[in-house]
Amino acid sequence: MKNFISNPYFPKKHLTTTSVAGNMKNKKIRNAFFDSLNLNSKNLVLAKQIHSSNVKIVSILNKGTFIDNCDGLITTDKNIKIGVFTADCVPMLLFYADNIRVIKAAIHIGWKGLYNNIIENIFDILKSKYSVKTYKVKIYIGPHICFNCYKVDYNMETKFNIKLINNKFSLSRIIYNKLKIMCVTENNIFAFDEAKYCTFHTKDLFFSYRKNHTYKRILSII
Numbered sequence: 567m568k569n570f571i572s573n574p575y576f577p578k579k580h581l582t583t584t585s586v587a588g589n590m591k592n593k594k595i596r597n598a599f600f601d602s603l604n605l606n607s608k609n610l611v612l613a614k615q616i617h618s619s620n621v622k623i624v625s626i627l628n629k630g631t632f633i634d635n636c637d638g639l640i641t642t643d644k645n646i647k648i649g650v651f652t653a654d655c656v657p658m659l660l661f662y663a664d665n666i667r668v669i670k671a672a673i674h675i676g677w678k679g680l681y682n683n684i685i686e687n688i689f690d691i692l693k694s695k696y697s698v699k700t701y702k703v704k705i706y707i708g709p710h711i712c713f714n715c716y717k718v719d720y721n722m723e724t725k726f727n728i729k730l731i732n733n734k735f736s737l738s739r740i741i742y743n744k745l746k747i748m749c750v751t752e753n754n755i756f757a758f759d760e761a762k763y764c765t766f767h768t769k770d771l772f773f774s775y776r777k778n779h780t781y782k783r784i785l786s787i788i
Contacts, residue, residue, distance in 0.1 A: 569599065571763075573706055576756040578661040578670065582708040582786040584771050590785035591651060610647045610787065613639055615674045619682035621691060624648065638673040638688055642696075649787035650674040653773040654716075654765050656737050657708035657786035660688065662698050669696060670788045675741065677718070681725050685744045700749045707757035708786045709772055710737060712764035716776070 621638035660671035
């Protein structure tokens with residue numbers, strides 16, 4: 567079993583670790599994993615995730631640090647890597663390039679972040695600060711809990727204006743709908759089969775907080 571996976575069609579170097587690589591929240595394990603791939607862990611910037619819709623812009627001045635009070639990171643600095651931890655929530659990576667700059671983003675998305683518009687916040691920054699053409703944005707959606715495994719309370723129907731089937735909730739469906747509204751084209755979304763790569767029911771491949779309340783996390787970086 568590989569210690570990481572990536573989508574070969576996503577146009578920017580990236581990866582999502584598996585449980586084989588170990589708990590990425592552990593600094594020693596994380597650094598050892600980076601060393602095994604000849605990656606410089608000192609150039610990594612991570613978020614102190616709080617299930618919010620907060621997004622922060624980071625630069626090389628932030629390398630090797632955790633950014634407080636946010637669940638999304640954006641950078642135009644080619645020299646740093648950014649990433650998010652997950653264990654059922656959705657890791658989303660974003661890439662955009664034009665004649666002026668390259669922009670990367672890493673976002674941790676659970677239902678609270680979705681409800682509080684973290685995707686809209688990301689795109690507001692991209693458009694207002696960087697004049698991004700959203701139809702050119704490339705999106706990577708990493709492994710997360712699938713629709714069949716994610717059961718929620720019926721109050722989610724009111725929150726998201728949807729109809730639940732047997733209390734089952736699809737994070738990816740809401741994400742796709744929001745990306746469509748943001749004018750991201752379907753061909754620019756690179757996602758794994760959520761049933762095949764479900765963090766909850768795929769045995770021994772990922773960590774799942776819903777399954778066993780683990781403190782361990784996988785890491786997605788760009």
